[in-house]
Ligand SMILES: Nc1ncnc2c1ncn2[C@@H]1O[C@H](COP(=O)(O)OP(=O)(O)OP(=O)(O)O)[C@@H](O)[C@H]1O
């Protein structure tokens with residue numbers, strides 16, 4: 450008898466439909482034949498499924514059984530077809546009573562030998578696909594169901610084991626739906642690092658605030674111990690809450706990367722990723738044998754922090770240029786390209802030279818001008834051009850560290866940032882972007898107009914600093930953010946001059 454179960458495959462971060470067809474013949478050896486481009490993990494499924502069936506008190510097929518995963522030209526990866534295959538076998542061998550519910554759900558899950566379900570990658574994407582297809586909902590391993598519950602208008606059920614799934618589908622038992630509210634763990638207060646710990650560094654603190662307010666890429670330059678890492682690590686504490694829509698994108702990416710498989714709670718926060726400088730290009734961009742998101746996509750709607758920026762491989766910095774501009778990254782694979790979102794704020798930290806002490810009062814710089822030049826040139830001009838804000842953080846003296854007053858709290862700063870973000874959201878409400886940093890050229894023309902006098906000032910500054918056309922637009926966008934922070938409709942002189950100051954590396958490169 451033929452039975453079919455709706456499942457799905459993960460392609461990048463999106464789900465595509467896969468139909469699991471199981472046909473148990475009238476006769477033949479009790480053998481399982483799997484067709485439809487299964488990879489090794491899928492092929493091993495028959496061992497797991499047979500053992501899971503036996504240990505759940507069911508019969509293995511007594512005749513030749515063919516399993517087809519359709520469409521046949523899509524590669525099926527990973528162990529998530531165990532549960533649909535086992536259910537398909539139960540239905541096709543007449544061991545499932547009514548199977549009317551079967552077709553209303555997308556079903557996926559790995560099975561252990563005992564028949565218990567194991568979490569899978571992509572639960573959230575499968576739920577989105579179920580909604581897309583107009584299905585009633587999804588049936589997933591318990592651990593994967595929580596994230597799926599963020600999707601509205603579908604029913605999400607988590608199952609502990611094969612038996613539970615089977616009896617639910619027969620209508621023999623009912624299960625409690627996962628609700629969106631129960632997906633969140635509101636009780637866990639996360640202790641965050643706070644900006645009040647950062648003493649002095651007024652300029653750097655202000656620059657971070659501007660950067661986060663407008664979503665601008667940001668680079669902080671300073672000698673060892675000046676607090677660069679300290680400042681960068683406190684950025685999550687001033688980032689505004691993501692909207693539900695933004696958070697679903699964040700979680701969908703994490704889920705596709707397998708990062709949510711074992712997490713107990715869902716905290717609705719923006720990601721802050723800080724990969725080590727030894728990371729591979731694939732680790733950064735995404736890809737691999739089962740193509741998944743890299744760090745730049747895991748940082749989507751949040752921050753990618755690259756500490757010691759010049760230490761990253763040159764190739765890594767080069768391949769990031771395009772994704773930084775586009776907000777998405779394309780990964781080539783045998784079966785065609787996949788595109789992943791990666792709209793993140795880049796935060797970089799670096800020393801001014803290889804010994805770290807150039808221009809510092811704390812130590813003597815031993816680098817020759819050629820060494821300084823070589824160190825700087827590790828970050829190419831085009832990458833620097835894509836960073837809207839550069840700021841220098843001089844080291845504080847021991848005395849200043851000892852006697853310095855506490856800074857403003859993160860909460861105070863975040864309140865101002867949220868105000869500026871609201872202004873941007875209103876301004877761009879019908880556009881494809883929400884932050885000044887992502888303004889298109891025509892949006893810059895519309896929203897960053899300067900008086901003729903200010904236009905001349907900017908032009909003079911551009912000439913004096915020999916800035917590129919890209920830098921010109923970046924200055925305008927940053928000026929717009931500074932104006933938003935002071936709730937000004939127009940860009941004024943002080944907004945513009947502050948924005949020009951944030952091109953410090955352009956300046957220093959020429960001295
Ligand atoms: N402005 C500051 N206020 C308070 N503490 C500071 C400040 N600057 C530095 N410190 C102290 O110095 C430590 C080192 O700072 P941090 O690691 O951020 O320096 P860094 O600039 O990243 O240095 P490196 O170039 O060596 O990575 C901090 O953990 C903190 O204890």
Ligand SMILES: [Mg+2]
Pocket residue numbers: 677678679756798
């Ligand atoms: Mg550091």
Ligand SMILES: [Zn+2]
Pocket residue numbers: 802803804805806807814815816
């Ligand atoms: Zn030096």
